[in-house]
Amino acid sequence: MKDIIYRSHILICTGTGCTSSGAKKMRIALEDELAERNLNKEVKIIETGCHGFCEKGPIVVVYPEGVFYCEVKSEDIPELVEEHLLKGRIVERLLFKEPVTEENIPSYHDIQFYKKQERIVLSNCGKIDPENIDEYIALGGYEAVGKALSSMSQKDVIAEVKNSGLRGRGGGGFPTGLKWQFAHEAVSNKKYVICNADEGDPGAFMDRSLLEGDPHRVIEGMIIAGYAIGADEGYLYVRAEYPLAIKRLEKAISQAEDYGLLGDDLFSSGYNFKLHIKKGAGAFVCGEETALMASIEGKRGMPRPRPPYPANSGLWGKPTNINNVETYGNIPYIIKNGAEEYSKIGTENSKGTKVFALTGKINNTGLVEVPMGTTLREVIYDIGGGLGEGMKYKAVQTGGPSGGCITSEHLDLPIDYDSLLGVGAMMGSGGMVVMDDGTCMVDVARFFLNFTQSESCGKCTPCREGTKRMLEILERICEGEGEDGDIALLEDLAHHIKDTALCGLGQTAPNPVLSTLKYFRHEYEAHIFDHKCPAGVCKDLASAYLIDKETCVGCSICAKACPVDAITGTPKESYQIDDDICISCGVCASKCPVSAISQG
Amino acid sequence: MECCGGNKLTEKQEKYYAPLQKILARYEKKERYLIPVLQEAQEEYGYLPEEILTNIASSLDLSLSQVYGVVTFYTQFHQEPRGKNIVRVCMGTACHVRGGDKVLTAIKDELGIESGETTKDLNFTLETVACIGACGLAPVIMINDSTHGRLTPEKVPEILSEFK
Known part of the structure; x- marks a missing residue:
């Protein structure tokens, strides 16, 4: 049978954000409407992954014109079909309205939110049907793994990744190529690769969107890593709270197996690789690599001291390479286009792009991918459309519960791993929460401490007891019971915990406190000495x-x-x-x- | 079929354990399959009662304490039955002042359970939360994902009846 050639394609985002704003219902309405008007042989509906602009969901893009409609409800469907698909007129009221100029923007590339972005990892998200491997292949997918397996040695691949300057996107920023080299050099008859998709920071959803929108990219990155280090088996550790990502990955893996892209003798190279999905069971600490491996082994997800590093002794004691979702998402581009091309993007020590989840008191919340070195001002004001009316910028919190705050004096800071560390914040996995002057920084510190405290696994004393004591002090301050000396005590505890906790969760838990103390010490003092909460958030201190x-x-x-x-x-x-x-x-x-x- | 302790199972017990045996049959006897087995067992039984954990432990050749350790570590696992509907009552300041307590009492009376408990028919689990962030609608409760605001104790039976 000949394939039908459609005159128009309607792309509906079915990421988690758009689905919860009614994308599925709208899709059914659209199907019915098309059938009723006998357009179902002319117009094709395609479900895609996340466009990143979750604030404006559900999102619909109509091709070939590339018109970008937002907040489309099922009630809007008859008008959309009648006007756009039959009469060829754009439905103005469903277009995106630029918050500053109030102008209606029909094309997606002209929207400020997308204009300044450079999409490498997210290039296919929102463009292809994530449940159809052919669409990924049509856009050059699996070319990189073909190239690696047929024309590159393991050392070539590692050298390419090293030269690209790619650093771990999970937060730490360790050079990926070097990590691969260590695992490659470890001698063993069995090795593993793991993808850490246990994204748990409050306010972060980069990995979820990539897995839901372009799962094959991550799988391709993992196969290449497996080949480079000499592993024949891989695990994707995905948190159970991401059912859609798990479903799409399962589908993607089975399609890749059918196409001979996973399994035995890939590309007739003699290389075998199989991939499993492991569902998390609700423990934030499992984002830490040694805890994650314990969890895959079926144990309580508790970290252990390093060394030995996973590259030498990881899963079941075998050499293991573990990277984050976004890190693997960069690999196909690097292998396909070469390290030189990749390293043109970014700053001296941080190459490529970074995906951020932009949330908080900002106009355009959503997912953005920008070259390293983009300034915070560009991200917040140009892409994010600035803060809501009447709100004054106070700080942006990066790195979630392990990170810190960046104030207005550092808005022109080019974002990379080292610059953020320099101002007491960190890249983290990429959450960016924008705060205005109605946010109390002591309360923010308390919020994060409460989070890490309840997620502490309890294995080491500094984290288990120390974070609890810090939280008690912060709670006291927020309730107006703060005492002279509390700030010094907080700092003392913070430094001890940083120096002595067993894993990353504990060592970084005091960061939100130290960072807010550095820039907003006066707020702590106002709480303790004047019994006032300047932002008016802490109820016990709020004035009428x-x-x-x-x-x-x-x-x-x-x-x-x-x-x-x-x-x-x-x-x-x-x-x-x-x-x-x-x-x-x-x-x-x-x-x-x-x-x-x-x-x- | 024999189970822990070698006692013969009654017909009723056999029927009860049959879905679990089916789950276990699909996995090798290895520690690495403990979490997937627990996840599937919880999906089947709604929660993880002691007899199920004992059965899983012996089937996977693990000690009960090992299994218990894993179950209590991960927040996903529950050892008490949970209701089909989760009722969350806001205990924030605004709700408190506007009679959140009275609403909570009315719900407790209506369902015959305390906060943190589940009804015998497994239809409702009652929880209290710090603040739902809908102070303008105080007092507020959430049933599953929907928010119900401006409540009075009198309205409680009607709202709950929708979920009965």
Whole structure:
């Protein structure tokens, strides 16, 4: 049978973000509408992975024009089909509106959010059907593994990766090629490669999107790594909270097996490689490599001291290479285009691109990929569209619970591994949470400490006991019970834990505290000595809200919104808040249409 | 079929363990398969009661304490039955002041369980949480993924009845 040639392709994002905003329902509506109008032989629906612009989901792109529609609901479908597919007119109201200029942008490449990005790892995400291997192959997929197996020696591959300057994208930034070399040099009859997809930082979803949007890229990277170090077996450790990623990986692996891209004698080279998926069971510490391996072995996921490093003694005591999802995602590009081409991107010591999950008080939240060396200002203001109206930039938190805060004085810092460390933050896996002046930094530190404390595995004392004591102090400060000497005690504990904890989780747990102390010490002092929370977040320290009589228009919205009925007044005149009843929840201020309410 | 201790199983027990035997049959007797077996067993039985853990331990040639160690380490595993519907009652400041406590009491009375417990018919699990972040709608509860706000104790039976 001859394949139908369609005149139009509709790409629907079915990543986790768009699915939860109703993409599946919208897809069904679209199918029905196309069938009803007899367009199903002319227009094809394709489900893709994440476009990164989760804020605006569900996202639909119509080709060949490449028109980018956002927030498409099933109710919008009849109009979209009628106008765009039948009459050839763009549906203006569903286009993306630039937050600054308020201009409607039809094409995806012209949207500021995408313009400054350079997509290598995410190049296929949102473009191909992740459940169809042919689409990956059509865009050059599996060419790199073919090249490696048929024309490169193991040492050639390692040299190429070393020369590319690629560093681990999981956070540490260790040179990938060197890691491969160590595992290659280890002598053993059995070796393993592992992909760490146990992405657990609050506010990070880079790996999930890549696995859901382009699973074959990661698999290809792993096969190349396996060949380079001499491993014939690999594991993908994926957290159980990512069911869609697991489903797509399972499908991708079975397709690759059918095509002879996984299994025995790949590309007639005599090289064998098989791949398994291992589901996590809900433990953040399993993102640490030795804990992850313990978990694959069926044990409690607790880390062990290094050395020996996994390259010498890893899974079941065998030499093992373990890299992050995004690291493997870079490999096919490097092998296909060469180290020289790759190393043109980025800064002196950090090559290539980095994917960031941009969240918090920012207009365009989502997933972005930028060359190393891009400044924070470009990421936050050009790509992210800046902060919401009336919000003032305070800091961006990078690296999740292991990272730190970057203030406005460092906005022009080119982002790479070393520059971030230099200002007391870290690259981490790539979470970027933007905070405004309504964010209390002591509360942020408390939030992260609470997270690491509850995720501590309990094996070593500094982490198990130390983080608990730090959390108690922070809780006391947030409750207004802080004492003189608390800051010094926090710093003392922080340095001890950093120096003595067993694994990365413990050693980096104090970072959010140290970083906020470095840049926002005055906030800690205000909490302790003045009994005030400058951001008005800590409820026990918050001062009551006040309504400015002059500005108030007497609309009564605040009085209706107040959960404790603390606001009284006369409609069309003015309202006031009763201090004794007010619980400083801030609902009134957020609802006031004329910004007449502020904290006293 | 024989089980731990070599006692003969009754017909009822055999029926109970049959799905577990099916799961175990697909895996080799190796420690590395403990977590996948536990995951599948929990999917089958809804939680991991002691007799299931004992059975898994002997089938995989592991000690019960080893299995118990793994089960208690990972947050995914539950040793008590969980309800089909998870009710989360917000205990944040705004909800507290606006009668969250009374709503909680009404739910406890309606379901006949305390916070952290599950109803006998396994339909509901009741939990309290710090803040759902919907203070304007206080008092608030969440049932599975949907938020229900501006509650009074009187409204509780009606809302819960949708899930019965």
